[in-house]
Amino acid sequence: MVNLAAARERLAAVPDPEIPAVSLVELGIVRDLRATDAGLEVVLTPTYSGCPATELIADDVRAALAEFGPVTVTLQRAPAWTTDWITPTGREKLQQYGIVPPQCGSAQAISVVPRLRCPRCSGAQTEQLSRFGSTPCKSTWRCIDCGEPFEYFKPI
Ligand SMILES: [Zn+2]
Known part of the structure; x- marks a missing residue:
């Protein structure tokens, strides 16, 4: 079994590539982290749809969680991210x-x-x-x- 608590902690430390002072979790981009039969699944809601950083963010998340096994990144675009989600x-x-x-x-x-x-x-x-x-x-x-x-x- 994947140690979800440890994975969550690791995920919380991943910075936003454009604003490294803030983590993805603090920006409200991370919707969910769950264990699946295939490994881990991270659900992300990208910020502005035009933001070119989305692929970069998915790569960063995969790299940060690689030690926990295979990671699937799912993009969930609805409901759309809003700046109200910033913690x-x-x-x-x-x-x-x-x-x-x-x-x-x-x-x-x-x-x-x-x-x-x-x-x-x-x-x-x-x-x-x-x-x-x-x-x-x-x-x-x-x-x-x-x-x-x-x-x-x-x-x-
Ligand atoms: Zn001033």
Whole structure:
């Protein structure tokens, strides 16, 4: 029998390839981990459907769990992932990493430009520079107080 608790612990340590400060579990991408006759099955719900990191994430998960036997990665696209699934710990780590976490419950208001505080100096004077940052999931902002750019993880 596979040691599911140990496998779960190992899975919880796999970082997101785009934001290594946050784990896949903290991002809310991991839906399930279960033992099957064939080994382990991990169910993932990818974030933004256009995110090219999905294959990379599946590879990372397979590699992390390889010692537990064969690993099947299943992608479950419905219900769709939403930024509301990011755990409180995940949100904290995003903020520390310099990315403003998605504003809670604002998924409906995606077209509304939010008022963000700078993750570095907490300054309230910020402006959006670009709707798209290093990935389509984020937008680029600048703090007028400290002049530093930062990214905002857009809610969906
Ligand atoms: Zn600032």
